Amino acid sequence: MLANKxxxxxKYARIVKLFAxxxxxxxxxxxxxxxxxxxxxxxxxxxxxMHCLSDEYLADELLLELQKQTSSERTxxx
Numbered sequence: 001m002l003a004n005k006x007x008x009x010x011k012y013a014r015i016v017k018l019f020a021x022x023x024x025x026x027x028x029x030x031x032x033x034x035x036x037x038x039x040x041x042x043x044x045x046x047x048x049x050m051h052c053l054s055d056e057y058l059a060d061e062l063l064l065e066l067q068k069q070t071s072s073e074r075t076x077x078x
Contacts, residue, residue, distance in 0.1 A: 003046070003051045008043075008044070008051060011051065011055065012034070012043075014055045015059050016030050016034050017030075018056060018059035019062045022060075023062075023063060023066060033066065037062055039058060039061045039062050043058065
């Protein structure tokens with residue numbers, strides 16, 4: 001199921017704000033990461049009704065995605 005586009009945009013803004021605070025990033029950097037993330041694509045496509053999950057949970061998912069990306073970059077550069 002797909003959510004109302006306006007409501008979804010408001011949810012994205014809340015998620016990015018939480019993610020920026022947790023990652024200690026600027027809002028702009030967090031926004032850039034968010035729109036390139038797997039998490040965003042799953043939410044926007046309505047996969048598993050991820051848009052129904054809490055903003056806090058989704059911000060934590062972004063942190064996990066960032067940690068995976070960071071650890072894989074370290075592995076590749078070693």
